[in-house]
Amino acid sequence: MARDFEQIGIVGAGLMGSGIAQVCAQAGMRVILMDTDAGALEKARENITWSVGKFIEKGKVKEDKDTVLSRISGTTSLKDLKDVEIVIENVYENSDLKREVFKDLAAVVSENTLLATDTSAIPITEFAAVTRYPERVLGLHFFSPAQMMRAVEVIRGVTTSDAVMDDGIAFVEKIGKRPIRVERDIAGFLLNRINFPSTIEAIRLVEEGIATVAEIDEGMRLAFGRRMGPFETGDMVGLDVMMTAMMSTYEETKDMKFYPPVLMQRKVTAGHLGIKTRKGWYDYNEDGTRKD
Ligand SMILES: NC(=O)c1ccc[n+]([C@@H]2O[C@H](COP(=O)([O-])OP(=O)(O)OC[C@H]3O[C@@H](n4cnc5c(N)ncnc54)[C@H](O)[C@@H]3O)[C@@H](O)[C@H]2O)c1
Known part of the structure; x- marks a missing residue:
């Protein structure tokens, strides 16, 4: 109907x-x-x-x-x-x-x-x-x-x-x-299956001290025409929400490319979840604008 x-x-x-x-x-x-x-x-x-x-x-x-x-x-x-x-x-x-x-x-x-x-x-x-x-x-x-x-x-x-x-x-x-x-029901669906490995790689590069969060975000915006870098997106979505989604995808695939990095896990444990807690990859003011 x-x-x-x-x-x-x-x-x-x-x-x-x-x-x-x-x-x-x-x-x-x-x-x-x-x-x-x-x-x-x-x-x-x-x-x-x-x-x-x-x-x-x-x-x-x-x-x-x-x-x-x-x-x-x-x-x-x-x-x-x-x-x-x-x-x-x-x-x-x-x-x-x-x-x-x-x-x-x-x-x-x-x-x-x-x-x-x-x-x-x-x-x-x-x-x-x-x-x-x-x-x-x-x-x-x-x-x-x-x-x-x-x-x-x-x-x-x-x-x-x-x-x-x-x-x-x-x-x-x-x-x-x-x-x-x-057309098929797989964990992570389509766009996050593509996006998660890139976000995870960005977090690993920060863990390894290769570049800062701000540097990667700006690079990704300027190089690939994105409106937000992966860390800016993460803070808006919520690190807890994103980590849980990565974990669901990992659990189904058992593929480490979807496994949330330790730095992300610790931030979630600490309650640094992004804009909603005023602290995530970046720090935020009460009105949600970024402290720079
Ligand atoms: N945050 C994102 O960027 C994003 C993007 C796409 C999809 N999602 C998905 O959307 C869903 C919601 O995410 P969110 O970020 O809006 O979460 P949120 O924490 O902002 O909101 C969840 C809401 O659900 C309410 N709730 C809890 N139990 C309920 C119940 N039994 N009945 C009615 N309401 C109940 C809570 O009170 C809360 O207001 C999740 O499944 C998330 O994975 C999130």
Whole structure:
């Protein structure tokens, strides 16, 4: 059946969930943003309000702020997602937690709802396997910041139907992004399989004292036309999130090229997770700008 994607559910209102909610609202969709933590919902609204303002200032959003914001409602109850056409799960990168959420979701949504996960690296068939609707589970992997990055991987699990893949592609196009088809469900999917080894090599070069973090970032920006170097990206994504995703990819492949280097592991242990903790590869001020 054709879906209009007028009403979207998002579970998890952190960095990714709030960014995706904003993208959908800017595309004219109504969004129900669910999080078990009411504080996270409040923070998400503040961040979205600020970010929509920036898009309007730059002329990239033509509607007024209140119109866009009025399309997003927050809730702490999963039951409020019962009428949405697609749910995009964005809770912590933890397989057990995500499985629980998928189990609970399947009990709440209608029998036509698409169930998508934004996991960074966990094979999505793990979540399909615990629902009553495995053919309707797919991966929609966004990149941070979701408001800016245009690529979204659309991932086919072992049980995902062709129609659901097509619907996933249509949804991504409707929010103004470019779908990147991933036809097989492997840990790390497509783009991170390419990106992780390069990030890991950059960290190893720092460990060996070959160059500094700042030098590598600037070199990568200037040499390869990237907007951010690997360490700047790491601080934005969160070192914990990235390390967990590398580990999932390593666990499946047993290939050391995906194994998070010791320096990264220690930083995560120390709580130096990037912009969100004001300290990661770089130090940050309260407003998230970098201390230089
Ligand atoms: N950070 C990135 O750059 C990035 C990029 C792509 C994908 N991802 C993936 O997106 C997901 C979310 O990452 P994030 O960086 O936004 O995390 P985050 O820590 O910013 O947010 C996670 C949110 O999930 C909420 N949550 C936890 N348990 C919940 C539950 N049972 N029900 C509802 N909400 C719950 C938390 O309260 C929190 O607000 C992860 O799977 C991550 O790997 C992250």
